[in-house]
Amino acid sequence: MAEAVEAEYTSLSALRIRMWAHREHSEFPDDVEVNVRAESDLLARHDVLDVGFGTGDFLKNLHAAGHSGRLVGVDTSESAVADLRGHPGVDARLGSATDLPLPDDAFDRVCARYMLYHVSDPSAALREFRRVSRDGGVTVVVVNHADVVPGVMGMVREEVERHVADPGVRAVNSVHSDNLPDLMGAVFRRVRVRRVDNSLVFHEPAQLLRFAGAVTSMCGMRPDAPERDAVIRSLTTRISSWFERNGGPWRDPKGYSICVGDR
Numbered sequence: 001m002a003e004a005v006e007a008e009y010t011s012l013s014a015l016r017i018r019m020w021a022h023r024e025h026s027e028f029p030d031d032v033e034v035n036v037r038a039e040s041d042l043l044a045r046h047d048v049l050d051v052g053f054g055t056g057d058f059l060k061n062l063h064a065a066g067h068s069g070r071l072v073g074v075d076t077s078e079s080a081v082a083d084l085r086g087h088p089g090v091d092a093r094l095g096s097a098t099d100l101p102l103p104d105d106a107f108d109r110v111c112a113r114y115m116l117y118h119v120s121d122p123s124a125a126l127r128e129f130r131r132v133s134r135d136g137g138v139t140v141v142v143v144n145h146a147d148v149v150p151g152v153m154g155m156v157r158e159e160v161e162r163h164v165a166d167p168g169v170r171a172v173n174s175v176h177s178d179n180l181p182d183l184m185g186a187v188f189r190r191v192r193v194r195r196v197d198n199s200l201v202f203h204e205p206a207q208l209l210r211f212a213g214a215v216t217s218m219c220g221m222r223p224d225a226p227e228r229d230a231v232i233r234s235l236t237t238r239i240s241s242w243f244e245r246n247g248g249p250w251r252d253p254k255g256y257s258i259c260v261g262d263r
Helices: 002-008 013-024 032-039 057-064 078-084 122-132 150-163 180-185 205-213 228-246
Strands: 048-051 071-075 091-094 107-113 133-144 190-202 250-262
Touching: 013 205, 032 057, 032 107, 032 133, 032 190, 032 250, 048 057, 048 122, 057 071, 071 078, 078 091, 107 122, 122 133, 122 180, 122 250, 133 180, 150 205, 150 228, 150 250, 180 190, 180 250, 190 205, 205 228, 228 250
Parallel strands: 048 071, 048 107, 071 091, 107 133
Antiparallel strands: 133 250, 190 250
16 A cells, blocks of 8 residues: 555645545535544643644645644655655654654644545554653544445446556545544544535536545556556547436535544
């Protein structure tokens, strides 16, 4: 899985497209960052670690809002670290969630949003999150529901399996809303959960195609696979045909859980 994740995040382009889709095409308005801050009782003085920070927007936004505590991010993606490094007020480090390059008892809040399903040993990562948390600290983990956007994911998987002779390992494991609470319960003193249900809604074929092209690696195709053009052509045909038959919009259920663990 590590190689698949590394390939997925060599560039942040696909991640940014997925973020765009959830920001602009969610059926109901929702802001994960706002929800994470609320569920963790995050205060401006708290020292915060964001594991798997991706674009770094969470930490950047905290700094812009006047956060006075330390803001540290750890990610396995060199491009993500390079992109965030040098941003004022943020310490970006290259490292693994299962072996954080940080001392014990260093943070008041540890956040891990949409990344635990990219980790080969999720329980080891959770133990690391607890290790770097201070007494009384809080760890906030966000993961998707088990079968998120099944319509588009099923369609993309079918085309990848049809065109790619040897589909690779998918860049996701089986951690989801249903099993994360028990995983965290084995590590943290107390766990509370908030579930958020929603849908992605696309009114135009081009919108859906853009999103579909950004999830191909999660369905077993490397971003640089020679078959990518053929997969995109097939997806274009299928999506166009669906809109011609149904008129739209394409609605796909999605959702996530925020699991909060107290040390």
